[in-house]
Amino acid sequence: MNICVFCSAADLDDRYVTPARQFAELIGKGGHSLVWGGSDTGLMQVMADGVQETGGRLIGVSVEFLAHKARSGADEMVVTRDLAERKAQLLERADAIVIMVGGTGTLDEATEILELRKHGMHTKPVVLLNTAGFYDGLKAQFQRMEAEGFLPLPLTELVFFAEDGVGALAYLEEQAGITA
Template sequence: MNICVFCSAADLDDRYTVPAREFAQLIGKGGHTLVWGGSDTGLMKVMADGVQQAGGRLVGISVEFLAGKARANADEMVITRDLAERKAQLLARADAVVIMVGGTGTLDEATEILELKKHNLHDKPVVLLNTAGFYDGLKQQFQRMEAEGFLPIPLTELVFFAEEAVGALSYLEERAGLQG
């Protein structure tokens, strides 16, 4: 399975890097491919290192203005013109999407993926990995959107909230089995 992961390129502390490394190792040991933003910095690097060390493949999708930060030893690296093309390529190459901790770029990617799913423009499973409660507020906001009628589909069909790496990957593997 090609698992697209949206996450930060910032250097973060252990409460975020340790669970990310665990998730990366599960991806690699499971024989899956990491499809990610291609950066060799921060949490993106932690994910790529972990997947690669555990025997998984790496497909990076970077963008011209960040090409200097792209990982040199990925199995495949694509450089896009702009962020819109990058997001389209990330989704096109993915069988599933996992949203990890990140800043505005990650939030932008997450909301676009969810909006496309809401409109049936893709049916890939989407997991929001809520490491250390990072997305508690966002989860609450999504629940409010659902309760007040802003979502045309049930929240549970839009996104799965996982508190830990094992639950995230189990959900994805179960969904892949249902689709395959």
């Protein structure tokens, strides 16, 4: 399975790095591929290292203005001209999407992916990985949107909230019909 991970390219605290590393290792050991923003910095690098070191494939999608940060040694690296094309390529190459901790870029990617899913433009499973409670506030906001009628489908059909990488991967493998 090609798992697209949206996450930060920033160097972060161990409370985010350690769980990311563990999740990356699960992806690699499971024989899955990481589809990611292609950067060799921050949490993106942690994910790529963990997946590659445990036997998984790396499919990077960078963007021209960040190409100097792209990881060499990826199994595949695409460089797009802008962020919109990058997001489209990431979604196209993915079988499933995991949204990890990140800043405004990650939030932009997450909302676009969820909006496309809401409108039936893709049916790929989406997981919001709530490491260290990072997305507690966003989860509460989504629950309010659902309760007050802003979502045309149940929240559980839009996104799955996982507290750790084990739960995230188990959900994705279940959705894909993969048994252990």
